Amino acid sequence: xxxxxxxxxxxxxxxxxxxxxxxxxxxxxxxxxxxxxxxxxxxxxxxxxxxxxxxxxxxxxxxxxxxxxxxxxxxxxxxxxxxxxxxxxxxxxxxxxxxxxxxxxxxxxxxxxxxxxxxxxxxxxxxxxxxxxxxxxxxxxxxxxxxxxxxxxxxxx
Numbered sequence: 001x002x003x004x005x006x007x008x009x010x011x012x013x014x015x016x017x018x019x020x021x022x023x024x025x026x027x028x029x030x031x032x033x034x035x036x037x038x039x040x041x042x043x044x045x046x047x048x049x050x051x052x053x054x055x056x057x058x059x060x061x062x063x064x065x066x067x068x069x070x071x072x073x074x075x076x077x078x079x080x081x082x083x084x085x086x087x088x089x090x091x092x093x094x095x096x097x098x099x100x101x102x103x104x105x106x107x108x109x110x111x112x113x114x115x116x117x118x119x120x121x122x123x124x125x126x127x128x129x130x131x132x133x134x135x136x137x138x139x140x141x142x143x144x145x146x147x148x149x150x151x152x153x154x155x156x157x
Contacts, residue, residue, distance in 0.1 A: 002028055002150050007065030007091075009058045009080065011037040011046055014096050015071035017125035019050060021154035025127050028150075034064045058084055067092040067147075074099045078108060085110045092143050096120055102136040114139050116147065120155060129155035 006028060008015045015035070022028045030051035036058050037043040047054035055061045058080065062068055068088060072080045074097045081088070085108070093115035095105065101117050109115055116137035123129040131151050137144065151157050 001026060002032075002146065004028075004066045004092075004146070004150075005032050005034065005064060007055075007061035007068045008033070008035040009037075009061055009068060009070055009084075010072035010076075011035040011043055012071060012073075013122060014120060015069065016046060016050070017122040017129070018069070018071075018096065018120050018154070019052065021124040021127050021129065022150070023050060024125070025153045027153040034061045036061045059087060062087045062091060065091065067094060070095045070097060070100075072097065081108055085113075089113050092116075092139060092147070094118060094147065102134055102138075106138075112138075114143060116144070118151075120151075124154040127154045131155040131157050133157055 019033055023030060033052035034055050035047050035052055036055045044054045062084060068091045070093060077097055077100055089110045093113055095117045098119060105115050116139055117134040119132040121129050148157055
């Protein structure tokens with residue numbers, strides 16, 4: 001089990017599949033997971049279903065997390081991330097947004113932010129998924145290794 005506290009900004013289908021799968025295989029504990037989304041009522045209902053913490057906003061998620069998964073719609077990424085850049089600087093940032101690759105994040109995030117772009121599919125929910133991980137990233141060797149070990153519990157990486 002990882003000791004990382006995991007934050008998720010945007011708790012839609014892919015985010016729920018990934019968190020649900022990691023919980024199912026006991027790679028994480030619900031107490032380690034902090035989530036937020038635009039629709040608060042729906043967020044609370046979904047967070048309760050998984051036993052994870054529903055947060056008021058992205059700032060709270062980031063504050064409580066070591067790793068922040070950006071799971072917002074690709075067209076919303078810039079709008080959501082821009083005001084959070086300084087808070088994300090000292091976190092491990094993992095994108096699951098289609099079309100948002102390393103170089104694009106380099107232009108959006110503050111210089112020196114550790115980040116990686118991935119693309120999971122929904123079968124991660126039952127530990128039968130595939131997660132495509134971009135070769136280019138700015139994680140340390142230990143961060144990258146730990147992330148891959150975590151993801152391998154629910155997917156072919």
